[in-house]
Amino acid sequence: MSFRTIDFLFAVVLVLTNMMGYSQQKVAFGTLTTAEKNLSTYEQDTLAHAVVLYERGDNYFEVINRRIYLVKEYHTKIKVLDELGLDYATISIPLYKNGSSVEKIKKLQAITHVDGTQYRVLPSEIFTKDVSDYKSIESFTFPKATQGSILEYNYKMISPFVFNFNGWAFQSEIPKIYSEFNAKIPGNYRYNRTLTGNLKLDLNEAKIQKQCFHIAGYPKDADCEVLKYAMRGIPAFKAAKQFMLSEKNYISRLDFELSENHRLDGVTDKYTKSWKDVDEEFRTDQDIGRQLTKNVFFEKNVRGSLLVHQDPLIRAKNIYSFIRNHYTWDGQYGVYGKARVKEAFEERKGSASEINMSLINLLNAGDIKTNLMLISTRESGLPKRNHPVMSDFNYAIAKVEIDGKTYLLDATDKFMPFGMLPFRALNHYGRVMDFKEDSYWFNIQPENENSYFVRANVKFDVEKGKALGVLDVVTQGYEAIETHKNLKSLSPQAYIEQMEQSIGDDYTIISHEFYEERSDERRASERFSFEVDNILQGNRVYINPFFVLFFKENPFKLEKRNYPVDLGYGRMYKYQLSMVIPEGYNVAELPEKQVVHMGDKIVTLEFYNQQMPGQISILFKLALNKSHILADDYEPLKKVFEHVTDIQRNSLVVLEKDGERSRK
Known part of the structure; x- marks a missing residue:
């Protein structure tokens, strides 16, 4: 795994010639090259069931009714090489929403190219389904798809969520001949960006376009950063069936994360903070920080003998055993959002965070130094170390210090012994939130007697x-x-x-x-x-x-x-x-x-x-x-x-x- 921060102010432009004849200009929708029509086997991966012939994304910002929206345009062509490649004939596009703010698809076009004939997806064949309060899926299936077909579609998405400018996946489970990502970002938005994976960019270009972004009523236009990144001959990412961490750690992609928004009224919103800022927010946060100050509640609601054994290790083991047996884990991780340890204790059921925060409270009530440790589970990817990205963390455990020795605890699993973590939590390192001192990284060492x-x-x-x-x-x-x-x-x-x-x-x-x-x-x-x-x-x-x-x-x-x-x-x-x-x-x-x-x-x-x-x-x-x-x-x-x-x-x-x- 390699991580490389892209310096977008001083990018080097590499000459890129796609093997299928693509230039850096947009390809007209509905047109095919002779090479695309005749392709029957992808020589670089003869076992591939399908191959992306061309893929382009354009992200930019647009003012609509005096509000700034993020616009995402997407265009791709996929060649079906055998019957198994027909799995890619059904497309699902995720759309996010929050109350009245929703992402919308505009101008969706989809065509199946079969032996010189085009079969279009009709508007009545496009379906939208809500999957949660915050997400819906727009989907369709290409008609008449068969081996040798070329599946082509494009769309324009309008998003009110500027923080959802989240990047581009160059690599996928099928190979790609050419993939290009373009962006035009007003200077008042600052994004951190990271290239993940071991593939190198064939094109890495950045330039400044003066006075490119205008909002009516404001006298000064913003300059824009214009970006172009591309790869060609991209191999498929072949995930192992076992013995691997999340493919998010390794798949070649470009991630964007909103760092600052310098609003046109002069106010600056900071989204990427220092760990000192994060530590202070956690201390006062109602759903985490304050939930770790319930020692008195737990002292009153457990038998007194649980907290008084002279040997601190035996005392800690007794407390751990009590919490592990008292609760039933509801299967939720629950790091963010509503967390109420009192209610969970009374109901004898809770999320991983509620159970482990109850454990932390009770251990501290028993005079055993214990801190909250934020981690990411194995399937969720490794947290970034260079700056706080709180969305990287999806799980919380307890870090205990007894007589100079450290124990990591998770009381969600009734079979897990004291000092061992469930397999899902064995993900190398986490961030210890020491609310009296500064937070710090800590390595996860798995049990070695297996x-x-x-x-x-x-x-x-x-x-x-x-x-x-x-x-x-x-x-x-x-x-x-x-x-x-x-x-x-x-x-x-x-x-x-x-x-x-x-x-x-x-x-x-x-x-x-x-x-x-x-x-x-x-x-x-x-x-x-x-x-x-x-x-x-x-x-x-x-x-x-x-x-x-x-x-x-x-x-x-x-x-x-x-x-x-x-x-x-x-x-x-x-x-x-x-x-x-x-x-x-x-x-x-x-x-x-x-x-x-x-x-x-x-x-x-x-x-x-x-x-x-x-x-x-x-x-x-x-x-x-x-x-x-x-x-x-x-x-x-x-x-x-x-x-x-x-x-x-x-x-x-x-x-x-x-x-x-x-x-x-």
């Missing part, structure tokens, strides 16, 4: 030709939490069926036992008894020694990945097998040992076997020692997991009946 350990013991019933085995499974850390959740949410039979899916169709689990005395919040110990029918067949028997598969397939399937692998937390998988050699058989072959280390032991893979009198032992160990693995290490990581899946699926113990080898 493991999945299986000890298998297998013997054979030669007469019946079956294998009988026991799996002792011990999980720890986040792996144990997952076990506890599954045991709670699934019926015994469903839980057994889930385990059977991890070992294969020929295996039957005949019993399961959970060991309460060997388990706690961070650890789960259980035993499965299983059998495999018809495993001893013929004179030569092939047995896969893995009666549990940690990974049925390689989770890293992308050919290339230009962004990090983020596991959330490091983890270790260990499988240990002791197998009794069946009577009347001998060992003909054992799988080869393998030892693979990636980098400075970022990932280690070990696979050993040993034959002893009457039995075979197998040891498999995979340690993922870092939770965040850089993009440069993706290929080595992918190779390691090719070994992992190959070992689990293709390792064979070969048994022969006694005397078979001598007959050969």
Whole structure:
């Protein structure tokens, strides 16, 4: 991931020639080039289902009825390359509203180009749907769309929200041949802007146009900043199905954020503030700052013994356990907007912010130093560090200091032990709002003792030709939490069926036992008894020694990945097998040992076997020692997991009946 602030006052103009022949002039709506008509495969991405041939946006400001509006014009052409590309034939345009202030679409045109014929979207085929009090969707579907079609549309949006000048996404899930963004900004509006992603601009141009913006009644016209940014040959952003943070962190785009508005009446509205300004606002904010001053309420409404234990760590754990069990999380994050901890406490239900602010209040009432920590969840993107962007934060947790040690707490999850955060909150860092001092950044360190350990013991019933085995499974850390959740949410039979899916169709689990005395919040110990029918067949028997598969397939399937692998937390998988050699058989072959280390032991893979009198032992160990693995290490990581899946699926113990080898 790379972040680069664009200096719009001193931009360098790069000569840009689009491969489809586009110039820097607007392309007339409804016209196609010969190259566009003839394109059947996109050579730069032959697996693409569709490709954006051309895309242009123009953002500017306009005075309508003595009010300043933001105007957004958009024009694009998409080529459908195969049947799956027809997914892009339905278009949805989000529109924002706030009371009587609403965004509106003007002059929407849409055409399906099919073999020289144009099919237009009629006004009656355009639909608007409210999805919330603040958002609606205008949508339509291109008629007659088929493989080889070109889908073209443009529109003009009028917005009363000048802060909604929010940028441009150059990259998307399909490739783009050419994408251009233009803007004309009156000098009284100041925007911070950031280029995200690892792609470089092919065109980066800025200039000043004098006296370009006029409002009737004001004697002086404003100068404008005129911007032009473009990229060509933009690859599709291919998101991984797992082990990644939000694609917002990596997708190539240009973000704008309103910093200041110098109004024509001489008043300046500042939107981007310093952290000192933000800290002061939070102290007095009714929905956050004041909600953290309810210590007395909580002291009066909990049993006194909760707050008096001499050991502060035990006191903190008791308070955490009380809040975690008292509340039911309603699924809402609730950082901004109405937050009322008293009402939530009485109703025993609340948002994440209400629950965790209640926790902070009660910990402080128990004389345990605790602060609010604002974070962004994994799916929401990383907060910007260079200046406060409060909309980057969507979640709140508690930061506790006890005897010089820090604990991060989130009481929304009834299975989460003291000092561990839910997976959604493992997003690297957050901002601690210390209302007595200045706020500061603080890193999130995930639990490092996370493991999945299986000890298998297998013997054979030669007469019946079956294998009988026991799996002792011990999980720890986040792996144990997952076990506890599954045991709670699934019926015994469903839980057994889930385990059977991890070992294969020929295996039957005949019993399961959970060991309460060997388990706690961070650890789960259980035993499965299983059998495999018809495993001893013929004179030569092939047995896969893995009666549990940690990974049925390689989770890293992308050919290339230009962004990090983020596991959330490091983890270790260990499988240990002791197998009794069946009577009347001998060992003909054992799988080869393998030892693979990636980098400075970022990932280690070990696979050993040993034959002893009457039995075979197998040891498999995979340690993922870092939770965040850089993009440069993706290929080595992918190779390691090719070994992992190959070992689990293709390792064979070969048994022969006694005397078979001598007959050969």
